[in-house]
Amino acid sequence: MNTSVLRPAAPRSPAPTRDPAWLARVFWTGAALVLLWPLAVATEFRPWTLLEAQNLKVTRQFLSGFWPPAIEPEFVGMLAREAWRTVAIATAGMTLALLLAIPMTLMATSVLSVSALSGRMARLPFWGRQVLRWTLIVLRSVPELVWALVFVRVVGLGPTAGVLAIALTYAGMLGKVYGEILESGEPHATQTLLRNGSSRLQAFFYGLMPQNAAELTSYTVYRWECAIRSSVVLGFVGAGGLGQQMDNSMKMFKGDEVLSILIVFVALVALADRVSAGLRKALG
């Protein structure tokens, strides 16, 4: 028997001690850095200015004013009231957004289309639905801060502007995602109901809702949590709540108040996050 066949062949070259693809990786990293250069110029990206002596002094003064945080009872009481106000603005805004989004979703979704049952949707319903979808896209694309700026000029400072801004933007977001959820489900039950003569609302409640209720509710609860964060941001342009308090304190350079408000805000967001996660787990 020829034993040389059983001996393992000697390795032709030693195993590489360096990354075999290092040249390509270094080249592409260099190319990426070169492409980043115009971006850095456009954004005036000069991180070394953060360490300039004058900037450091101003930063140190600003940061030293942060500690200790303001904990006077009346200030903390006011913060608690403003935190409730922030939640109230978010909830009221979401309620109005739902009132707007649900009818628009029902009208815009192609699952409830009677003319599409025969294969191809008729021209008029198709374009009607497209118009509604584009309306939802426009509502979604305008940043809510811009809506708030406009409404503050029309209805004045206060929570109304914030509620309306959240209502319009979130109606667009909810409408789009509701439409996606409804269209991604199993259409057989709904189509059967429609073919057998049920009205569209009946087909929705008995065909689409049981399938998708958990997902729809889960997304709505997630968006409510986002609305709380939005309403703090909207406070910066005068819509009331924690954001407006933070804007006032920042403008007066009262670092201790800013830190208190930041702590309350982070705690509020964490609480809403916990509640939202718990609800979504219980529902879905």
Added chain:
Amino acid sequence: MNPSTRTDPQIEPPSRRSAVRCFGVGVLGLVVASFWSLDLQWAQFLSLNAARSMGRFVGEFFPPDTSPVFLERVALATWETLAMSLLGTLLAAAFGLALALPASRQHEADAAWMRAPTRLVLNALRSVPELVWAGLLLIAAGLGPFAGTLALALHTTGVLGRLFAEAVENAPPGPAAALRAQGIGRLRVFLYATLPQVLPQLMSYTLYRWENNIRAAAILGVVGAGGLGQLLSFHMGLFHMGKTATILGAMLLLVGLVDALSHAARRAMTR
């Protein structure tokens, strides 16, 4: 003889029914309390006077200002906003990746004592909205897009760091376990085993955050962080409604463009 399932109380467990009922009552209570405690000026908003003044207000937006001088300024601000969002998102992806390794548990027996503090830092970065970061950073970085870029980078680091850490933890453990069995160190196991596995998902998350950041970058300028937002708040403050309309149109176009690019890139990656 089959009992009617419609009247069979065992079909739906009673605990779930009462939970749904409790949830419904809670939500209704919250909604009613919200509307009642806020001093919403419904009369002021829904009156005929308000409708007329709103109509007048909207009418001032047309015609939008399209003079070449102003369009050039808007184009420059658009480029600044786009650059802010790109650079901020890229920095956040880099920092998030750096923080994802300590924030994740590599395998079952991993002590991962850095996990809890790193997650706390990431949550703190994530909870503060970009606008608040920009307001705070204006002191250190001055007015202009630099503060906006840093604000976007800080907030998005929190978001991406947490998403990246979760992706790393949920990656299939085979290749990493094979390298660890050979005695390779933690960092190299991450770079050569886990990272190639999760890289498409990480890039998808980054592109998705870019869509969000372009909207945030557009409005950061309202506190002075440059770009379209600064131009918008300047002209809105002076009631130049025609110019405001042009800026709003530019914002919508920019957001739509970035949404389309991001969607196309994500589809190309998952093909």
